[in-house]
């Protein structure tokens with residue numbers, strides 16, 4: 126039994142959903158603006174949000190030129206990471222020994238401090254795209270891998286028994302049951318990963334790059350322009366939000382069954 | 392009796408230190424509806440799991456049509472306890488699952504399943520997801536998925552265990568009509584005495600774990616038994632006998 130909301134009700138409910146978030150963010154910005162204006166603090170220490178925004182508009186061309194390489198590194202690195210996470214998740218699902226052999230390595234990779242590893246990767250792979258892709262992959266790979274591996278394990282045992290009774294070989298059981306059962310877990314992992322991706326790319330650029338938001342932030346800081354640092358931070362936040370939104374949309378499209386029946390009755 | 396299509400001889404099984412099946416020997420002839428009745432945790436599901444190859448027995452042998460049952464041959468269509476519907480598949484695609492696994496093309500599988508939707512009371516729900524169905528409809532979907540595999544025998548593990556009393560009774564009446572009409576061969580696993588007596592040609596009663604067969608009852612009453620009729624006193628008498636067996640297993 127599905128009730129499709131009329132569009133007006135739908136819009137109202139969506140607004141109701143995001144209203145608390147808008148209020149809290151708005152309040153935060155307001156407090157910041159008032160403090161920066163009336164406490165007498167110098168704008169070279171703490172610029173007001175309005176100044177950050179104004180400077181972002183003034184410097185939009187430079188910001189844009191530095192955003193493009195960051196987006197490229199993020200998207201490429203994240204795609205590689207996604208592909209690798211999927212391939213490894215399948216491998217360790219089929220070969221249990223491989224899981225025990227590889228998991229310690231993956232866990233150790235998560236303990237590496239980015240501050241130490243980023244300059245090294247740049248040292249080894251130069252100022253090009255490769256070190257950025259590697260660092261983005263390093264920070265986003267593990268959450269997705271763990272989510273997928275756990276998702277496969279969450280498959281209902283009765284469904285596996287059913288498929289086995291039908292004579293389905295292991296790979297068919299994977300495709301028909303384990304993979305779709307893992308999707309909700311996968312998307313949860315994807316959303317966590319995606320929030321690390323832009324930060325990973327910026328960190329890599331910070332450690333050495335010709336262009337990019339990371340290097341833009343470094344230069345702005347060295348020129349005592351916290352307003353421009355924050356303008357770049359604003360851009361990176363927008364990037365992350367966009368990617369996050371995209372992943373929500375993909376999940377919405379990929380899992381139509383969660384929008385029907387019992388799932389929608391909260 | 393005609394030659395049995397399935398024979399289990401001296402099946403025994405333990406899970407680690409847990410002795411689950413002590414000694415299970417049973418047989419079923421083509422066209423027969425046989426119930427395995429036993430208390431919860433007796434090992435009923437384990438018997439079906441051994442038949443479907445999900446578990447190897449420690450001892451005993453299984454003969455199907457006179458030859459040993461190898462893993463490659465799958466003469467059973469299995470309906471697991473709980474419906475095991477895939478939430479991500481629409482009702483229609485859930486019912487064709489077995490055919491798809493057999494390698495039947497999706498369009499052909501759908502063509503074969505579609506005419507059965509009316510009989511199973513699922514007409515108009517083909518494109519729904521399982522989460523949109525009532526409990527009874529979910530069970531009918533799972534049963535349809537079992538039936539369309541067209542295997543020689545069906546194994547039903549407590550198909551109505553999760554339903555409320557009224558829905559369960561409706562489903563039992565419906566199932567009886569279906570079986571009278573099609574005379575499919577089936578093993579039904581249940582802990583519901585009335586259900587077993589109403590539906591079965593024969594009942595095997597299990598002891599509590601470790602399970603052995605304590606009683607075998609042939610039920611030779613006219614059908615339909617799920618509607619009121621002159622057979623009712625006899626049914627009640629049989630039900631009482633079985634209840635005594637289940638409640639006082641040691642005195643046997």
Ligand SMILES: Nc1ncnc2c1ncn2[C@@H]1O[C@H](COP(=O)(O)OP(=O)(O)O)[C@@H](O)[C@H]1O
Pocket residue numbers: 406407409411429430431432433434435436437438600
């Ligand atoms: N895979 C398993 N590993 C260990 N113990 C199990 C397993 N499957 C079932 N058991 C145990 O075997 C006993 C019988 O289980 P089951 O056959 O499911 O009983 P029933 O279906 O009659 O309720 C239970 O005590 C259960 O805990």
Ligand SMILES: [Mg+2]
Pocket residue numbers: 435436437472548549
């Ligand atoms: Mg059971």
